[in-house]
Amino acid sequence: MTAFVTRRPWRGRWIALAGIVLVGLNLRIAVAAVSPILGQVRADVALSDPLVGVLGTIPVASFAVFGSLAPLLARRFGLEVTLIAAMVLSAGGEIVRSATSTPTGFLGWTVIALAGMGMGNVLLPPLVKKYFPDRIGAVTATYSMAMAVSTTLPALLAVPVAARIGWRLTLGAWSVIGLLAVVPWAVVLATSASNRAERAGPARRSPSGTRTAAQGAPGQVWRSPLAWSLAVMFAMNSLNAYVMFAWLPRILTDAGLSADAGGRWLAVFAILGLPCSFIVPPLAVRMRNPRALLYVFAACFVVGYLGLMLSPAHGTAVWMVFVGLGPGAFPLALTLLNLRTRTAAGAVALSGFVQGVGYAISGVGPVLVGVLFAATGTWTGAFVFLLGTVVALVVGGTAACRPGILEDTWGPAS
Known part of the structure; x- marks a missing residue:
């Protein structure tokens, strides 16, 4: 267990748990939010049938490509920093996608939104390993539940909400979850920076900082x-x-x-x-x-x-x-x-x-x-x-x- 967990057993772990749950809630939103209101989207953005087919392939392609890049970025910048960037990327993609009026713009910003989520897919398990090595089953169950909720919730809410406020605001509003997911991890990093010298000393890097846990995967x-x-x-x-x-x-x-x-x-x-x-x-x-x-x-x-x-x-x-x-x-x-x-x-x-x-x-x-x-x-x-x-x-x-x-x-x- 890391020194961060040992020295601050509740404060640090509750903040990290909140971050893990919020990221889990965000990992399927950009995919699940479109299909229930696709008819309204197509009417405004002029998505043809072939482009709808392309839209259907973007999630798995983005998860594969950007998920593969996540370990490289995590080793360079750290798990937490990479995750924060991924959540900002996903939220930004969702916001701009909801405002675009062209098919290429809608598809392109969908790729951006799902790029962040694809990286988040990969980063969550090692964050569980890092912050909850003694609670892997319980925390994995918690964020798996959050992911399942993020798949089903848009299907239940998207149509009635879009009927009231329109599809653009409906799609853009889901970005709030991604932005909220940034907050706990920013707190973790800020807390780590303020206590690094006291907790770790010059010979050890901060356990919740940006480098040690993600760097140096030595094997192939x-x-x-x-x-x-x-x-x-x-x-x-x-x-x-x-x-x-x-x-x-x-x-x-x-x-x-x-x-x-x-x-x-x-x-x-x-x-x-x-x-x-x-x-x-x-x-x-x-x-x-x-x-x-x-x-x-x-x-x-x-x-x-x-x-x-x-x-x-x-x-x-x-x-x-x-x-x-x-x-x-x-x-x-x-x-x-x-x-x-x-x-x-x-x-x-x-x-x-x-x-x-x-x-x-x-x-x-x-x-x-x-x-x-x-x-x-x-x-x-x-x-x-x-x-x-x-x-x-x-x-x-x-x-x-x-x-x-x-x-x-x-x-x-x-």
């Missing part, structure tokens, strides 16, 4: 089998989630359900992530090898997909509960980012690699499913493909759950 993370296993697990889970968000309403309406029903079941799919986010991290921390949790979530995917493939219009509620519980492997993967590293430097390196590779792969999923459906005219081939990704999820996850430490497997520095 891409050489670690553990890192690749966790990347496969993360990628396959994310791929399945993005496919469901993209195609589930269409799958259900093609089976004879109404468009409203398809939208409601998609909301159920999203909401079921909340209990998983709360329960899974504390359980994983208590298990030497949490593969049993992985197998439960994989089985949920299999049962749900088979039901939707063979009888989507009958027993839909049962199939959707199973499919909705399948992405519980996501908070498990976030927890493993810290359980399989020894230091905050290792956590930021592993987080950047796993999320960069994972989001890059997962972004291909919705496209492949669309191609399979267009080629066959049915959803059977798509579900066979998804069942294959569940097998990959189990293989990668089984290896990632096996006890091991990144720093023991990532090879020497280049």
Whole structure:
């Protein structure tokens, strides 16, 4: 545990916890806030169908590219400074995006907003490792819940709020969360600077400062089998989630359900992530090898997909509960980012690699499913493909759950 935590056990940890929760609340807002009011946006900004398709690919592309850059920036400037910059970037992108009147401007500022969120994705796990090494499960559950809320809250509020104040103010207002997320981390840095000499002395850098915990990751993370296993697990889970968000309403309406029903079941799919986010991290921390949790979530995917493939219009509620519980492997993967590293430097390196590779792969999923459906005219081939990704999820996850430490497997520095 860092000296910051030891010397100021409540003040420092409560401020850091508030910062972690606020960042978690901000990490999906820019994505989830657009789709409920996309019709109004298109009417004003003139987004064509191809550009809407581009808009749908921006989140995973930004998360992959800018998430991969986050470890480099964190080693140069520190975890906290990089996170503050990421939150300012996301808030600024949201504000300017809401004011733009051109398609290219809207897409460009969406990239900026999601760049900040992509970096935030990667930086949160090592911050948990740094400030809460003794509460990894509880704090990971807390910010996972915050991320789940940030996915569902815009879907509930965007339409009625936009009806009152317009879509531009509605989109811009979400930037407040990103700006609020800056405040606790600015306090942490200010407190660190004012007490650095007293607490650390000349031979040690501030534990909540800008350099020590994030610098010096000495290994080559891409050489670690553990890192690749966790990347496969993360990628396959994310791929399945993005496919469901993209195609589930269409799958259900093609089976004879109404468009409203398809939208409601998609909301159920999203909401079921909340209990998983709360329960899974504390359980994983208590298990030497949490593969049993992985197998439960994989089985949920299999049962749900088979039901939707063979009888989507009958027993839909049962199939959707199973499919909705399948992405519980996501908070498990976030927890493993810290359980399989020894230091905050290792956590930021592993987080950047796993999320960069994972989001890059997962972004291909919705496209492949669309191609399979267009080629066959049915959803059977798509579900066979998804069942294959569940097998990959189990293989990668089984290896990632096996006890091991990144720093023991990532090879020497280049």
